[in-house]
Amino acid sequence: MSVLRGFLWLLIFLLLGQAVVGLFRLPMPSGVIGMLLLTLFFGYRGGMNPDVVHISQPLIAMLALLIMPGVVEIFFVAGQFADQWAAILTALIAGTLLSVLSSLLLMRRYLPASDAPGMAAGNAGHE
Amino acid sequence: MNDWLERLSQLPQQWFDSPIAAIALTLGAYFFGIRLFKLMHRPTWCPPMLIAAILIAVTIALLPIGIDDYNRGAGWLMLLLGPATVALAVPLYQQLPQIRALWKPILLTLPLSATLAACYAVIIAATMGAPKEVLASLAPKSVTSPIALGLAEELGGSRALLMGALLTTGVTAIFGVEWLSRVLRIRDPRLIGLALGINGHALGTVRAFEISSAAGAFASLGMSLTGAFTAVVLPLVWHLFY
Numbered sequence: 205m206s207v208l209r210g211f212l213w214l215l216i217f218l219l220l221g222q223a224v225v226g227l228f229r230l231p232m233p234s235g236v237i238g239m240l241l242l243t244l245f246f247g248y249r250g251g252m253n254p255d256v257v258h259i260s261q262p263l264i265a266m267l268a269l270l271i272m273p274g275v276v277e278i279f280f281v282a283g284q285f286a287d288q289w290a291a292i293l294t295a296l297i298a299g300t301l302l303s304v305l306s307s308l309l310l311m312r313r314y315l316p317a318s319d320a321p322g323m324a325a326g327n328a329g330h331e
Numbered sequence: 332m333n334d335w336l337e338r339l340s341q342l343p344q345q346w347f348d349s350p351i352a353a354i355a356l357t358l359g360a361y362f363f364g365i366r367l368f369k370l371m372h373r374p375t376w377c378p379p380m381l382i383a384a385i386l387i388a389v390t391i392a393l394l395p396i397g398i399d400d401y402n403r404g405a406g407w408l409m410l411l412l413g414p415a416t417v418a419l420a421v422p423l424y425q426q427l428p429q430i431r432a433l434w435k436p437i438l439l440t441l442p443l444s445a446t447l448a449a450c451y452a453v454i455i456a457a458t459m460g461a462p463k464e465v466l467a468s469l470a471p472k473s474v475t476s477p478i479a480l481g482l483a484e485e486l487g488g489s490r491a492l493l494m495g496a497l498l499t500t501g502v503t504a505i506f507g508v509e510w511l512s513r514v515l516r517i518r519d520p521r522l523i524g525l526a527l528g529i530n531g532h533a534l535g536t537v538r539a540f541e542i543s544s545a546a547g548a549f550a551s552l553g554m555s556l557t558g559a560f561t562a563v564v565l566p567l568v569w570h571l572f573y
Contacts, residue, residue, distance in 0.1 A: 211414065214414040214417045214418055215414060217417050217420075218413045218414055218417050221417070232478065232558070232559055232562045232563075233413075233416070233477040233478050233481060233558075233562075234413065235412065235413045235414075235415075235416030235417055235477050236416060236475075236477075236478065236555055236558055236559060238413070238416070238417040238420075239416055239417050239418075239419050239420045239423065239555060240420075240555075242417055242420035242424075243420040243423045243424050243427070246420065246424040247424065247427065252421060252424060252425075256418070256420075256421060257421055259418065260418035260419075260420075260421040260422075261421075263411070263414060263415040263418040264415060264418055264419060264421075264422070264536075264537070264540065264547075265537060265540070266411060266415055267412075267415050267416075267533040267536065267537055268380055268501075268533060268534050268537040269357070269358075269361050269380075269408075270408065270409060270411060270412045270415060270476070270533075271380070271476045271494060271497055271498065271501075271533060271534070272357060272360070272361065272380050272383055272384050272387070273353075273357055273387075273401070273402070273405030273406075273408060273409060274409070274476065274480075274490070274491070274494035274497075275380065275381075275384040275494045275495060275497070275498045276384050276387045276388050276391070276398065276401065276405075277398055277402065277490070277491035277494065278491045278492065278494060278495035279384075279385070279388040280388070280391075280398045280491070281489070281491045281492070284489075285465065285489075285492060288461055288462075288465050290459065291455075291456045291459035291460060291461040291465070292456065292461065292465060292469065292492070292496070293499070294455055294456075294459060295451075295452040295453070295455040295456035295459070295461070295469055296452060296469065296472060296496055296499045296500055296503065297499065297503050298451070298455055299448075299451035299452030299454075299455050299456075299469075299472075300448070300451075300452070300472075300473070300499075300500050300503040300504050300507060300530060301503060301507045301511075302447075302451045303444065303447050303448040303451050303452075303473070303529075303530050304503075304504055304507035304508050304511055304526060304530045305507070305511055306444065306447050307440070307444035307447070307448070307525070307526050307529050307530060308508070308511055308512060308515055308517060308522065308526050309515070310440045310443060310444055311436075311440055311444075311522045311525055311526065312515065312517060312522060313440075314436040314439055314440050315433065315436045315437075315440070315519070315521065315522055315525075316433070316436065
């Protein structure tokens with residue numbers, strides 16, 4: 205029952221997110237707004253609802269599963285982009301590797317080393 | 332006997348009339364994908380999602396049903412995308428003290444990283460002569476799927492190509508972060524998490540949770556901030572050029 209109660213909490217915050225998106229005409233999906241609202245709510249209450257914690261783990265693990273149905277379609281419309289594949293794949297693979305490299309370098313430059321035990325040891329390597 | 336065979340041949344069509352068959356196929360392919368992935372000793376270049384997507388595509392091609400029949404049913408599963416996004420509030424809240432301490436450097440570096448993630452791909456594709464429709468489908472490639480779908484629609488991109496781009500980007504980002512953080516000797520889980528979330532959206536975030544919950548929380552943060560930032564900035568910049 206706890207899982208269902210947690211799910212209801214998530215649905216309520218999703219609906220609240222939808223309301224905020226609609227009222228303020230935000231160019232963002234209601235899920236993201238709902239997530240921010242729920243984080244704020246936890247902060248206001250000073251703790252998390254255990255029901256929500258129970259449901260969140262399996263749902264987050266499902267996020268990867270949930271893009272799969274959309275991916276299937278690409279195999280059926282591939283012919284439409286037949287002459288573009290070289291450009292598309294180069295852009296995606298080279299572009300992503302480049303952006304990973306620049307974000308890692310940027311973050312390493314500007315993120316201060318953590319003082320938490322355990323992480324500090326890991327950080328010492330590159331400081 | 333003939334009558335019976337005919338009824339049997341209509342079975343797939345009947346199954347896919349309701350969403351149950353599509354959902355079962357998706358879940359079945361997912362678990363099969365994970366199984367095969369483990370049997371293949373977890374290759375970074377071929378994630379379980381790719382195996383599963385190929386398996387579903389082959390099944391649809393073999394059965395007398397179309398991709399539209401499958402999409403209609405799988406749409407019900409996609410409804411869970413909303414609550415799953417809201418559920419990210421849990422890791423986000425757990426890491427709030429860490430994030431609060433770091434908001435300045437995050438705010439400095441994240442918009443630049445998110446912009447670069449979109450720019451590199453668009454510039455490479457444009458110089459190789461890709462048309463506008465392809466560029467519009469590639470630009471939101473590092474953004475989590477509910478936001479990316481809305482963006483591609485607004486810019487005039489293809490939904491199917493975008494989803495393919497999301498998968499390729501996610502896989503490449505996971506491989507890239509693991510490889511480059513080893514080369515650069517970065518072991519800070521916060522940094523690895525952020526890089527996974529900014530570049531690899533939900534796929535990267537799920538991977539980050541496998542590393543540690545701190546990495547996962549920072550990945551969720553990176554993913555949601557990249558999504559929010561790109562959702563606001565990309566349409567504005569896009570309409571300057573097109």
